[in-house]
Structures are given as C-alpha cells and as structure tokens.
Amino acid sequence: MSQISPTEVKQRMECYKEVCHNAGVKLTHQRLEIYREMATTGDHPDADIVFKRVRKRLPTMSLDTVYRTLWLLTDLGLITTLGPSRERTRFDANLKHHHHFKCVNCGLTQDFYNDEFDAIPIPDSVQAIGSVDVTRVEIRGICHKCGGKG
C-alpha cells in the first residue's frame, strides 16, 4: 500500500475542508476520517476496505455512511472512481488493440484505433512496477450528442 507524503496529505485535507465549506457541506467527524483515509493511502480501496480501516479509529462507523460519504466526495470532485462508476460490468467483443472514448455525461464508450497510441514507449517508472502486457488509452470527454445540449 503506497503511502502519500505527510505534506501532500496536509494539502489534501486543507483542500477537502475548503471544498466542503464552499459547498455548504458539514464537516463531520465521520467524513473527516473517511476522507483522511482516502488521502493518506495511495492504493484504490473499495467501500468495504475503507470501512474496515476507518472503523479501527472510529468503531461506531457504519458501512452505509462510508458509501454515502464516498459518493458525496465523488460528487464534490474530491475523489474519483476507477473504471465505470455506478455502472455494472460491461463486456467488449473487440479483440483488436483499441482504445476507448468515454462520454462522462451519458456513459457512451466508443472504440477507436490509433497506431501512435499503440506504439507509446513505456517509461522506466513503469518497468519498475512490473512487466507490461497491454497499453490502453482512455479518453474522457463529452460526446457530440451530449455536448450540443448540455
């Protein structure tokens, strides 16, 4: 579990408090500890893992508060989700090396091909983590259908 530097954590906590204040959201003990947990560790836990970790410090914490808070933080833009958020598993029959454009508004995920992307050189920092299998680029944006309206 990669730890975030104390300086960075402090910065994140400040940012968190400011965003909550601006949004008119109360700074409860529970929320503080949940966000602190997220800000302190660099891994990408699911709700249950956050719950178990925070509970050590706050034994009265309940799982549903963790869920509610995690989605609140997401809505506030303080954290993001890995992969599809609030969606079920989706399947893809395209076995060719391809990349995805994902509309953050409607969820449309469209394949596209690009030789340059396929040929992106792998940086040394990644070699340090493990051996590379596939490189996939995900572009997030707004599709024309959604962009036209709002």
Added chain:
Amino acid sequence: MSQISPTEVKQRMECYKEVCHNAGVKLTHQRLEIYREMATTGDHPDADIVFKRVRKRLPTMSLDTVYRTLWLLTDLGLITTLGPSRERTRFDANLKHHHHFKCVNCGLTQDFYNDEFDAIPIPDSVQAIGSVDVTRVEIRGICHKCGGKG
C-alpha cells in the same frame, strides 16, 4: 449503437467456433446467440442488456445463462470486460493527472506520472466523437510480486 461490418462479424463467429471447439466447450444455441449479439454490436453492453436483446430472438433465454456465458467467453479470451472485472467500485483520491498500472493477476492498481503521456496528441478520429477532457493511459501487465511466482 455502432454496428460491426458483416465481414468482421463472420470472422468473429468463425473464431468463436474454433475456440470453443479447441477448448472442448459445447456450441449450444444459447451461447451462439449470446456471442453473436456481442460480435454484432460495437457498444459495450452489460449482462442485462445482452439478456434483453437476445431474448427477442430466443424467448426462453434466462439471465443466469447470460451471466454464465459472458464469463465463460471472458475466460476463453473471446471477450473482455471494461474496467475492473469481478470487482467492486474502487475510489481514488489522487486528483493530479496520472495514469494507472494494473496487475492483471492480483488486481494491484498503481498510479504513475508521465509528462509524455499527458501530452499525447489527440487523433482526428476522436475529435469526431466528442470533445476531450482527460486522457488516461492504463497499462496492464504483471507486477513484480506476482511475476516472480506464477
């Protein structure tokens, strides 16, 4: 919903039959229709959507068969999942522009930074789909911890 060309579909169906045969997996009517649905449309449906579509042609189809078949096809390498497969939603408190290395074996997802990735030029084919917000690179591979063993 982007349609796949008939030639490509035919190719995929052939590939499907061959893989099933080699794996000693039976070619049932249900599996054929589920795979055909996946091979024909270029969108990335979830299990329930596949179920509803296939049911129009095969009214006796049941949702649990769709699930079983989708995972079977995934295990056979005929389809893949978008984002985390068989995992819950994970959260990320890192708001800096970063990329992910994901170990396909243990699920470890580690952040890394790379200026070159951040600066990748967006191809025209993507401009045609929509406006770009963020570009994120996901590298899939085996982390050193898993690589050493098996």
Added chain:
DNA sequence: TTAGGTGCAAATTCTTTGCACCCTG
C-alpha cells in the same frame, strides 16, 4: 436552534448457485 448527517435495519439490486431435465458431440 435546526437542517443536515448518522446508525440501524430492512429493502433493493445485481449476480451466483443447486438441482432436475435437456441437448450436443
């Protein structure tokens, strides 16, 4: 003070499983 937040438990939603019958190879 008071509106929003929490904990509990129950409800939902999504996915998996046990079992008897069916069909492919």
Added chain:
DNA sequence: CAGGGTGCAAAGAATTTGCACCTAA
C-alpha cells in the same frame, strides 16, 4: 448415450433507503 449446459427458483453479495436520533454551524 454421457456429461456438460440450461432454466427455474432460491440464495448470496453489494449497495441503497426509511426513519428516529444526533450534532455541526
């Protein structure tokens, strides 16, 4: 014909929600 595959229904997980009490602002 045999063993895997399917449909049904029921179980299991994961996540959300209703409600009464609590607490930050």
